[in-house]
Amino acid sequence: MSRADTPDAAERPGAQRDPAPVTAGAGAPAGRRLPPSLGLFRSELLITFRRGRTLVLLGVLAAVPVLVGIAVRIETGGGPSRGPGGGPGGPAFLAQVSNNGLFLVFTALAVTLPFFLPMAVGVVAGDALAGESAAGTLRYLLVAPAGRTRLLLTKYATVTVFCLAATLVVAVSALAVGALLFPLGDLVTISGTRIGYGEGLLRALLIALVVAASLTGIAALGLFVSTLTGSGIAAMAATVGLLITVQILDQIPQLHAIHPYLFTHHWMSFADLMREPVYWDALVRNLGLQALYAAVFGSAAWARFAAKDITA
Amino acid sequence: MAPFDSEDSTTTAAAAGDVREPRRRFARYGVPVTVMGVAAAAIGLVPALADSGDPDLPKLTAEQLVQKIAESDVEQLSGTVKITTDLGLPDLGGLESGLLSGAVGGAGGGSAADPSAKLTELATGTHTLRIAADGPERQKVSLLEDAAEYSFIHDGQDVWGYDSRSNEVYHATVADGAERPEKDVPATPKDFAEEALKAVDDTTSVTVDGTARVAGRDAYRLVVKPRQSGSTVGAISVAVDAKTGVPLKFTLTPASGGAAVVDVGFTQVSFAKPDASTFDFTPPKGAKVTEADPAAESAEKGKDGKPAEATRPGHGTESGPAGELDGMRVLGEGWNAVATFGTGGEGLPTATGGGDLDGFLGSFGDQVKGGFGKGTVFSTRLINALVTDDGTVYVGAVTKDALVKAAESAR
Structure with a gap:
């Protein structure tokens, strides 16, 4: 039985916490009940990034650029690309990878963004509250005088940090693999103009940030799903299932009327940062849409979570 | 609980x-x-x-506005152009563009960076282009694609086509100042407007229809309409920048109503001098460069205009690719001009005849009969074509009835 269900809580404002949870809470990691929000945030971060599941996810993401890099290297035999490197069906920027390793960053992000990255985010976001609920640790978290809203914000901030971390893992791994396997140097933008390697790196960083921001929509969606159920696995499956559904809907031409409102629709717009001059229209639309999803599903999660009976 | x-x-x-x-x-x-x-x-x-709120501009007559377009001496501009074409072609998905680019690109050596191969893509759907121009010697047109771009760059004597998706480069050289390659790529509203104004004669009404705001600039709206009935062209509306006289938007609406057949307009435009590096192109390392064959080049030029001809009303079919076919004649005048030529072959066997492919093609058309015998009419929202059983083709931006009538009177 949780604190909130205790009928006599009204008479005992100072004694809201049932003795039992408090005792059990003392057995939980000490960092879990730090009152200052930064402390709560820090402990959430530590818990998330120390989890074996998170590390495996990041490891898989780091392996993708290695795979792509080795495949391109074997295919081109180390020399400059011969023939059409990437057909119309190949991933973006693939044709340029063998000529400039920096393009591996863009290719790797283009390969992982449609599925791997959002799936990882969906797992972490779906698990955020439902996982705690399933493990029976959620009510101990609420015992800390942080408030539900703050806990939710902390959870969302943690998932956002994971979005950034996952993207940077892909980008850094791709940068390393690209530097090892392929030549570096000045690069040619997709508009045909030439930019220096330093500016190329800067654009790669900018692209990584935009990709991370592209994932904040599904992070909020996952967090909302996470407030609906008490089972972590159900929340993860539902989030990833939603992602796949939306990706499929985005492929159906007859539904083009709703496409601009699907959170995945403008994801590939990060490539517009490689144009010269940068074409901002789709980028701005993408970031705006992500902010809208974050606002709608974030507040829906708040509406649900703040009013929810926490029984576990 | x-x-x-x-x-x-x-x-x-x-x-x-x-x-x-x-x-x-x-x-x-x-x-x-x-x-x-x-x-x-x-x-x-x-x-x-x-x-909301069309700008308040001093009144101009149609003549003054046409004059303004002609006198416009803007040589430096850059901007983003959105081009939407809806010819009402049967939707064959990727097959269609594959066939088109395959057919046209074949002559150019099959490089993905060949301009003529790319141009056919513009014939359907919505595309975003970026345009930069600095005088007659330096222009750049880029077709924005998903995570890729096709750039067509003219810098002095060099003409480059760069397809970033396949990392292929197409290169040609032009005699100094002899030719303005922008003619190859009719992408700006100006190109379309010039074609439309060529068609102006006594069969045409030209009026100024108020003002509009295009790409954040004040503009006059010039409306060109055919006086004759029988044309599939309903109206052509051109938004002309009030300050510079540069056409900013071109819209061709069909007589049958509905969405515009061709809609080309700036979504963003600047008349400042574009950065010099915009036109500076060196093929990237490892890119496959296809050099244009100078002999083939001149032949190519004729073909390049193809999609533009198809969207040009009235006189459009007089020149262009059809000129290579035998016995090309123009029937009628003005907007109701119908081009006719013999294919020299059997024509298209109607209905049951021929193999699978003929039946397949025939299924897109309507069977008609007349003084010319039997034939098949292929319709789009703008262009109708009649192929008779004896192999004669009639093409025009006229309605099906007008086309059949023209074909009958030609006998």
């Missing part, structure tokens, strides 16, 4: 600074709903508000 709705526990919890509990738990869902509503309203209203 009492739920959360007790007034007492609400007060207490709030006082304790812990969980703020709901008075009515569903009231909270008003927040996401409100956010969504505000967003929907913003999406719906902001463009509407931005569009």
Whole structure:
């Protein structure tokens, strides 16, 4: 039985916490009940990034650029690309990878963004509250005088940090693999103009940030799903299932009327940062849409979570 | 297990600074709903508000406006152009563009960077182009694709085509100042407007129809309409920049109504001198470079204009690719001009005849009979074509009835 269900809580404002949870809470990691929000945030971060599941996810993401890099290297035999490197069906920027390793960053992000990255985010976001609920640790978290809203914000901030971390893992791994396997140097933008390697790196960083921001929509969606159920696995499956559904809907031409409102629709717009001059229209639309999803599903999660009976 | 709705526990919890509990738990869902509503309203209203209020400009006659376009001496501009074409072709998906680019690109050596191969893509759907020009010697047109771009760059004597998706480069050289390659790529509203104004004669009415705002600039709207009936062209509307006389938007609406067949307009435009590096192109390392064969080049030029000819009303079919075919004649005049030529072959066997392919092609057309025998009419929203059984082809931007009548009178 949780604190909130205790009928006599009204008479005992100072004694809201049932003795039992408090005792059990003392057995939980000490960092879990730090009152200052930064402390709560820090402990959430530590818990998330120390989890074996998170590390495996990041490891898989780091392996993708290695795979792509080795495949391109074997295919081109180390020399400059011969023939059409990437057909119309190949991933973006693939044709340029063998000529400039920096393009591996863009290719790797283009390969992982449609599925791997959002799936990882969906797992972490779906698990955020439902996982705690399933493990029976959620009510101990609420015992800390942080408030539900703050806990939710902390959870969302943690998932956002994971979005950034996952993207940077892909980008850094791709940068390393690209530097090892392929030549570096000045690069040619997709508009045909030439930019220096330093500016190329800067654009790669900018692209990584935009990709991370592209994932904040599904992070909020996952967090909302996470407030609906008490089972972590159900929340993860539902989030990833939603992602796949939306990706499929985005492929159906007859539904083009709703496409601009699907959170995945403008994801590939990060490539517009490689144009010269940068074409901002789709980028701005993408970031705006992500902010809208974050606002709608974030507040829906708040509406649900703040009013929810926490029984576990 | 009492739920959360007790007034007492609400007060207490709030006082304790812990969980703020709901008075009515569903009231909270008003927040996401409100956010969504505000967003929907913003999406719906902001463009509407931005569009409202046509600018107040001094009155001009149609002649003055046409004069203004002709006198426009803007040589430096850059901007983004959105081009939408809806010819009402049967939707064959990728097959169609594959066949088209395959057919046209074949002559150019099959390079993905060949301009003629890319040009056919513009014939259907919506595309975003970026345009930069600095005098007659330096122009650049880029076709923005998903995570890729096709750039067509003219810098002095060099003409480059760069396809970033396949990392292929097409290169040709032109005699100094002999030719303006922008003619190969009719991409700007200006190119379209010039073609439309060529068609102006006594069969045409030209009026100024108020003002508009295009790409944040004040513009006059010039409307060109055929006087004759029988044309599939309903009206051509050209928005002309009030300051510079540069056409900013070109819209061709069919007589049958509905969406515009061709809609080309700047979404953003600047008349400042573009950065010099814009036109500076060196093939990237490892890119496959296809050099244009100088002999083939001149032949190519004829073909390059193809899609532009197809969208040009009236006189359009007089020149262009059809000129290579035997016995090309033009029937009628003005907007109702119909081009006719013999294919020298059997023509298209109607209905049951021939193999699978003939039946397949025939299924797109309507069977008609007349003084010319039997034939098949292929219709799009702008161009209709009649192929008779004896192999004669009639093409024009006229209605099906007018086309059949023209074919009968030709006998």
